[in-house]
Amino acid sequence: MFEAMIPNDPDEPLMGELRGLFGRGDPVPLHVTAAARAAIELRDLDAQIAELLRDSAVEERELAGVRSAATATRLLTFGLGSDQYIEVDVTPEVDGRTLTGYVVPSAAGHLMVEHAAATLHTELDEHGRFSLGGVPTGPVRLRVTVEGQRPIVTQWLPI
Numbered sequence: 001m002f003e004a005m006i007p008n009d010p011d012e013p014l015m016g017e018l019r020g021l022f023g024r025g026d027p028v029p030l031h032v033t034a035a036a037r038a039a040i041e042l043r044d045l046d047a048q049i050a051e052l053l054r055d056s057a058v059e060e061r062e063l064a065g066v067r068s069a070a071t072a073t074r075l076l077t078f079g080l081g082s083d084q085y086i087e088v089d090v091t092p093e094v095d096g097r098t099l100t101g102y103v104v105p106s107a108a109g110h111l112m113v114e115h116a117a118a119t120l121h122t123e124l125d126e127h128g129r130f131s132l133g134g135v136p137t138g139p140v141r142l143r144v145t146v147e148g149q150r151p152i153v154t155q156w157l158p159i
Contacts, residue, residue: 034116035139035156047143047153050078050086055157078142078154086144086152090159097135097159099142103128109146115139135159 009015054077072092079085088101099113106128113120115136122132124144142154 038116047151050080050152050154053077053079098133100131107146112143114141
């Protein structure tokens, strides 16, 4: 199943037993493995990686908020420096999530939402706004493409 990371490592027999024990007692869920494979397959070395600057779900947990995570709209902000960012509202729906937001600087372009189960697409209007429904729950990554610029890609984040 797993190969030794270091050849002739004297600890490898013990590590192999531990891998087997955890593999039987607490196996990695299939969706986690699928998301990891998708992350590797869909990487783009030319893209700029936007950093998560704000996640309202984390802020609410830290502040002991009383709203239910299942029904609350979640606000995510991703940024590249001080002049480029992506604002996203994640709204729970019966069939998944709806993502609504905008990019700055505003420009027409394309948004791709990558998920282990599906890849969804929508257009950015001339003001950089977008809305996309039916996004499956689970780890997603956003890819914004505007003509004449390098793509902007967010980190994987569960929604």
